[in-house]
Amino acid sequence: MKKLSTVFILILLLKISTVMAQGNKARILVLIHSDNGGTYKLAKEIASGIESSKNAAAVIKQVKESSNPELKNIPVASVDELPSYDGIAFGSPVYFGNISTGMSEFLSKTVNLWTNHALEGMPATVFMSAGSGAGKELALNAFRNTLAVHGMVLVSNGIRGTENIDKTIPQGNTVLGVTSTASLKDVERPTKDERELAKIQGRNFAKTALALKGTFSKKQTAAVAQEKSQDINEVLEEKNIILPQVPQPAGNYKPFVRSGNLVFINQVALKDGKILNPGKLGVDVNEQEVKEAAKATMLNVIAVLKEAVGGDLNKVKQCVQLTGIFNTKDDYTKHADLMNAASNLTVEIFGEKGKHARATLGASSIPVNSSVEIQAVFEVE
Template sequence: MKKLSTVFVLILLLKITTVMAQENKARILVLIHSDNGGTYELAKEIASGIESGKNATAIIKQVKEAQNPKLKNIPIASVDELPSYDGIAFGSPVYFGNISTGMSEFLSKTVNLWTNHALEGMPATVFMSAGSGAGKELALNAFWNSLAVHGMVLVSNGIRGNETVNKSIPQGNTVLGITSMASLKDVERPTKDERGLAELQGRNFAKTALTLKGTFTKKQVIAANSEQSRDINELLKQKNIILPQVPQPAGNYKPYVRSGNLVFINQVALKDGKILNPGKLGVNVNENHVKEATKVTMLNVIAVLKEAVGGDLNKVKQCVQLTGIFNTKDDYTQHADLMNVASDLTVDIFGEKGKHARATLGASSIPVNSPVEIQAVFEVE
């Protein structure tokens, strides 16, 4: 019996020790936007460095869903979860001397955190994947400026590891944070040295995060319900999105039918009374023509939807389903890429309420020689 009691006590002590060790670790978010995977490759090295000292845990997340298959399984971060971490490492591609559009859009949603001082005192570090390397310092500075506004403690890389870098080839190291020059040929990117510097940056950042852990208040901010508060009609003006006149039926049917709280709409690429870019993809129109027609078709759908809700698009509760039908040859398979134009526009206008189930398919022909037809189902008030 005494032996059993001793074993039980040891197991209990082991569990308590494990829990305490986990609580003493710093939880660090590695938050990225990545297009072609370069930023993600650096993120993995940053995360490896963070966890190398066994005193921190790294969680890699992205700011938006990626089209790149390599990034499909990376979870999406929410703005509201940011204050729950002990530090954040931000990673982004360089866009013309600035942070990427995806990262910029995510940071633009942190106003509620800023007004509530939710990130003040939390350590942050940055890393970026550049093309040629031009504009990388400008982009890193832009990153730093955004985070400084939040009162975050900015942790630079300095000249750590510089002495071991192979200086016979261009490298992406900077004092503000590691970068990788992804478009340069004949050298694997990120290079071995760039990966090493990223690992070193993560290792140093973990030490800072662990030191500052518990010195700043982790505020649980009540999220401002931006989806409910934003005015869709005003947003259209801000984004300079002009809805067309509602296309009139060419037969014995209606532009839309409402059944309960669901609105059903079908539209083709009609613009100013004519079909835009008529024809079959791969025969007399190309993908850019079809994408242009898809945008026009989706704008027609939203114009009809606005009429269905009495002119107030704020009454839209959810885009339930979009189905894109494209006039294509039998061997064409990239329908989803064409339909992304309609999906992106819908989410751009309606935010989370615009995210929908979707189907895409090809057809041997479409009425009035339109290159695309879109069927839509919306839930409204």
């Protein structure tokens, strides 16, 4: 019995030691955008170097979904998760001496992190893949400039490992970070030496991340967490808001038009196939009935918007403009009060992203005898 107790204690101590060891590891994100897989190949070598020290764990994620079969199973990172790591290695293709569009778009969404100092003091390193190799130093510097604005600690590769590379073929090494040249024929890319440089960079970065672990304040990320938008589907469920079926066009037009990142929508107070509270305010309907119609109209707008973003309302970045047109008599002046029903619903669903510019006006009549018509403009991903 005594022997069994001793064995149990040893097993328990071993498990506790394992958990403590894992907790002491630096957790590093390898964040990439990759077009044809070249950056991803370097990322795997970077990750291998990070984990070779046994004191760090690497997680590879990409900034957007890819149709490349080699990349389709790599998870997509969110901006809000960045402060949870002990270091980030950023990887991207070179686009004309600059960061790739995909990576640039992702970094453009980190404004809240910047204003809340969420990445200050966190170590960062960069690596890139290039077609011809031209402009790689410019691109690396552009990358690092963005990270420097966040107050991140920039870890360069220096000349580590360069004494062992094959000088007879072009190599993608730089003092700022490893790169790979993709256009060289009859040479596997990344080359053996470029892969080795990437491992060295990862290993060196892991040491820095481990040394700085716990030195930058995680309390500063609390404001970011509070600003994180709640899932719109959860909001709709919690508030028991049911979106109607998308109204079908009654003529030669579309329910919505998307131009770039803007979606344009126009709807009337259709509910269950009929116009809700039809007619002119003060003649056929009262103010309360028009407010109900405005709310129903806004629900139609949001139903159309959901279709415009492929069913995911979380892709809505901002309600830009709402215009309410009301069927009123010439002397009516309280249009803004009527429109509040639609505006309040929009903010109720989208929070801060639902706050918008607004216009309201009266009309002598509205198509299909609706008491209200709403025009909406939304910015989406």
